[in-house]
Amino acid sequence: MRGIGKSFAGVRVLDDVQLTLYAGETHILAGENGAGKSTLIKILAGIYTEFTGEISFNGRPVRFKNPQAASALGIRVIHQELSLVREMSVLDNLFLGRELCRYSMLRRKTQREQAAALLQRLGLDLDLQRTAGSYPLGLQQMIEIAKALLGDAVVLILDEPTSALTGIEAEKLFAFMAALKERGCALIYISHKMEEIYRLADRITVLRDGRWIGSERADALPRAEMIRWMVGRELTGHFPARPALVPGAPALLRVTGFSVADPAGKRDFAVRDLSLEVRRGEIVGLAGLQGAGNSELLLGLFGAYPGGVRGLMEVEGKRLTPGSPAMAIAAGLALVTNDRKQTGLIADHSIRWNLTLAALRRLSPAGWLRPRRERACAADYLERLAIRAASSDQPVATLSGGNQQKVVLSKWLATQPRVLLLDEPTRGVDIGAKHEIYELMNQWTAQGLGILLITSEMPELLALSDRILVMHGGRVTAELSRRTATPEGIMRAAMGEEAAA
Amino acid sequence: MKRSELMQQGRQWIRSPFARALLALICIAILGVIFNADGAFYKWSTHRDMFRQISVFGILACGLTVVIIAGGIDLSVGSLVGLNAVLFSMLTIHCGWPAAAAIAACLLAGTAAGVSSGGLVAKFRLQPFIATLAMMVFARGLAKWISGGQKVSSAVQQADGAYSYVETPAIFNALNARIWHDNVAVVSVVFLVCLAVTALILARLRWGRYVYAIGGNEEAARLSGVPVKATQLLAYGLCGLFSAVAGLCQAAQELQGDPEAGVSYELTAIAIVVMGGTSLAGGRGGVGLTLLGALTIGYLEKILSINAVGEAARLMLTGTIIVVAVIFQKGAKR
Missing domain, CATH: 3.40.50.300 (P-loop containing nucleotide triphosphate hydrolases)
Structure with a gap:
């Protein structure tokens, strides 16, 4: 060939x-x-x-x-x-x-x-x-x-x-x-x-x-x-500088001995006996090649597999049994999935309907829809995230990939979360929008949110993460700090070699 | 606003499902003007009767609109019409229940049947087609069983085989009457109330938004914290409730409870929903469209009948026109 x-x-x-x-x-x-x-x-x-x-x-x-x-x-x-x-x-x-x-x-x-x-x-x-x-x-x-x-x-x-x-x-x-x-x-x-x-x-x-x-x-x-x-690529792409972490910041998300049964039923577990912590203002990167179990981990934490998970989970010190996405949202979690077409957006529906869906309980407390509040909420996020759209009534499918992704992010910000679980947040997004998303992530952590980030783009992982956990076969094979992480070290651990980091 | 902008907005409006449904209705109306059967089409009573005749189907279509937007289908509505017609007649004529109690019992029974179908879909993840097909067969059987296969009317068979006639309860005549100086049938008012209730739920309640969400993308909705199962129960339950309402109206119009009532009504009701432009794929549509669909099908039937078109030709024409209208509607964009 x-x-x-x-x-x-x-x-x-x-x-x-x-x-x-x-x-x-x-x-x-x-x-x-x-x-x-x-x-x-x-x-x-x-x-x-x-x-x-x-x-x-x-x-x-x-x-x-x-x-x-x-x-x-x-x-x-x-x-x-x-x-x-x-x-x-x-x-x-x-x-x-x-x-x-x-x-x-x-x-x-x-x-x-x-x-x-x-x-x-x-x-x-x-x-x-x-x-x-x-x-x-x-x-x-x-x-x-x-x-x-x-x-x-x-x-x-x-x-x-x-x-x-x-x-x-x-x-x-x-x-x-x-x-x-x-x-x-x-x-x-x-x-x-x-x-x-x-x-x-x-x-x-x-x-x-x-x-x-x-x-x-x-x-x-x-x-x-x-x-x-x-x-071994050049670390191209301009990443905004990460501010230094506040030492001794409290843990927002703490997970101990967490296991997720394999949803495809191929293996016993997709994630096995995993522990991690995300602190206030911190971005924790989750690396891993296909089948490492990192997407399943996020879905499991978010309550997408009720009955399929074991282990202990605390959000801001409160125990949470991941029984349903609604419970996870109420506890302050938000999950941006890795496939916005299949699991992120409702393509036929307007920007506004998509943007307010996850926060609808907050926006319509008595069960009655409040169109004016919805409009205000949508307009607010369209402006804050610079989403380029004619109006919030526009079908979300007519937007570019980057703007669609920003609608997904807005939808989760509207739930006022404490911890963001981001699975490939820049997939299928143009360079300009990628950069805007990086900036936003910095803003959110500055406001005290914690982020657990999956990305298969090595430069992104290295530039954004304060700490990197590398997964292989459902386990963490390495935990690297911002200073000690190298592409080679991450790849070695992702391919199943226990790193001595 | 500039002229070009106006034109563009106009073009967009023409492409909307609402405009398409309205155009289909206007086309049918023009047909009515052309084939006016020596002026019969211009008589008020023709329009009033058309609306009365379509009302039972329209009530069913209201519930079906909700289920179809939620991404499902309910085939059991016709059988539930039969079951509730029988149940209502037995309770009022044979058991002598007061009208209010009988109505409440029927509405409860219809809702229970709908929630059962919804449970099969939500809990056991049966395909809606299969779950409601089973309910359709079961409800028809139940209607025949409780009525003993006989029409339940004011002619009550005695132990010795002779018939004695009891008085028809007043509620039958009340539901079958016309009000407002004889201008609107009571069943048509019931239809309009059902439309309003459905519109309220779909457009004004959080649950309504959930209905659209699970029909649009169930997985995305679930991961957004939408209670998918509860929403499914609600949609099918509402559909069952409206089927019971339709059953009461059917019994009143026939002055009896026929266990065979409502056979194949589900097909007409689905045709109404689809004719309006609510997508069978789920997630899109609305009850306003369903009203337009009901009027279109109602006028179509009425025009064919005032022109004394034979049944064979009528069925073939109806089938053809539905296909043409739906192809037309498929080109619509929201």
Whole structure:
């Protein structure tokens, strides 16, 4: 793959990326969230067909029109999320979309024979007639892999396949991969786990911000160097200076031994036995790669998973059982979710309706709506956050990303919170609006609010946080102060190495 | 204000659901003028009767508007009309309850049925279509069971099989009467009251805003502290309450409680809501639109009937016109 570029809605996500893959090697694709790894493999697998650059396969240039075309050449992908139909039998899943037919009739016997042969080759002892969903997740992952290997796979792409597996299941998978390599199959493996990377890799390619940084043999690329490749960007972007913390400021939010059951049900816990504290006027940054559990932590604290959380939680010294978002709001918490379209805004509704929704109990104490108070409240925040809109009656969907995000922030400020839980507050926001949001965060902490911040942008994390907690696998693997935090140190901890900070 | 600004505002208004619903109504009215059946369309009594005939459907449509804005649907309203018509007739004619007590009992029963559907949706997370389909079947069965499958009227069957006639309770005639110098049917007044109550809830109460919020984006609403389940109970409960009101009006108009009353009424009521421009996707719409929808469908039916169009052609025409109107309405922006 050479000179690969790809844009989404005018935003360049891949630029001049290259990747060379040899038969019989395991090639690790590494990079931060949003570095462009998934986009690259989706181009290779024929899922994205609009891109620039060229792909050659066995020396011949190819351009896939659809995933079937890539699959026919033996390029198979195992995506992060399982794509089995749980209600269908193992056999039917294996042949889904590629059923063997004669005169439109299924050739069940031939299918059974081929499937049995494949499973035997893989050393899997499965009942072909049982429904796929009745097997544990690890085995489902194996079925997924078997499905990809049906027919001859030449290139197998695995996108974080172990995120749902137990240790033993992962070992089995690695054994599989070794056997495939023996047979000359090339593997592309995406992982955020340092241990895995160095155990499996023959070669490593690192992407950063949609660009190719380098490819190197694993034994010639020390861990520290790879991490530098992943994070080593110039700290560009102008961040407003953080004022010094008031020493001995009281804790606004204190969490001890907090666990959140995995809402997706893949693992036992998304967050396990975690403790943290956010003080008055402080911004605590939460770092972590995909699946680290930091979003689940915020949702859990906010009462979005009633019954799914354990542990102790205090807001301004008062015990709070996170039973519902309404209770959390009443206690002084506010949560800006990481997806404003799905969970932040009601796109059809006006700015005013969105802005006042969370604070409606305060704005209409007797249950009667008070249009004049609502208007005043909306106008106030439109001005304070400099939201560019013709009027507060405008549908929120007609605003730009940055202004939409400011409506979300206003909605939560209107509840008069004590602690803000911000999950990627600058995602999908232009540079100007980002800067305004940074300034606002400084203002709020100056007014005595506490902020718990998730951001996957390293410069942002380093510039805004007074303290940084790094999470991996639902636990905190490092706590770094503003002075001791480095991109390398954060990345090491985020990939599961206990830091000695 | 500049002329171009006025034009732009005008264009925006034309695109609003309200303007579209109004235009549809005007088109139907023009049809009425063209096919005026030798002047029958110009008679006041034609309009008065149209409004009376659409009232029961309109009452159902009020409740459905709330449920549909909340992102749900209620198929049980027609069956609840039958159930409450039977219940009301039995309580007043056979059991001799005073009218007020019977009305209260029916309203309670309707609300309970609605809250049950809402509970299935909120607590057990059943799809509204399934939950209310079950309620539709169940309520129809219940209506047949308590009435013994017979129409409940003032002709009361005695133990020996002979019929004796009791006097029809005064409440039936009161509900079936016309007031204001014979100009407005009582059931039409009931419809207008239901409209006003619904408008009050949707536009003036915090709960009304919650109804829009859960229909617009349930997850965003939940994370904003909106009590989603309670709001669902409220919406379905209100719909059940209005179904009971419609059932009382139906019984009064038929002077009996027919366990088969209200069959397929839910479809007409849904058509009214959709014709008005309330989106089945939830989160948008209003009861003012529903009034326009009710008038449109009411006039359509009336024009076809005064022109003595046969039933077969009438059904086909109604179906076609509903589709055309809804496609028209789909182009609307809020």
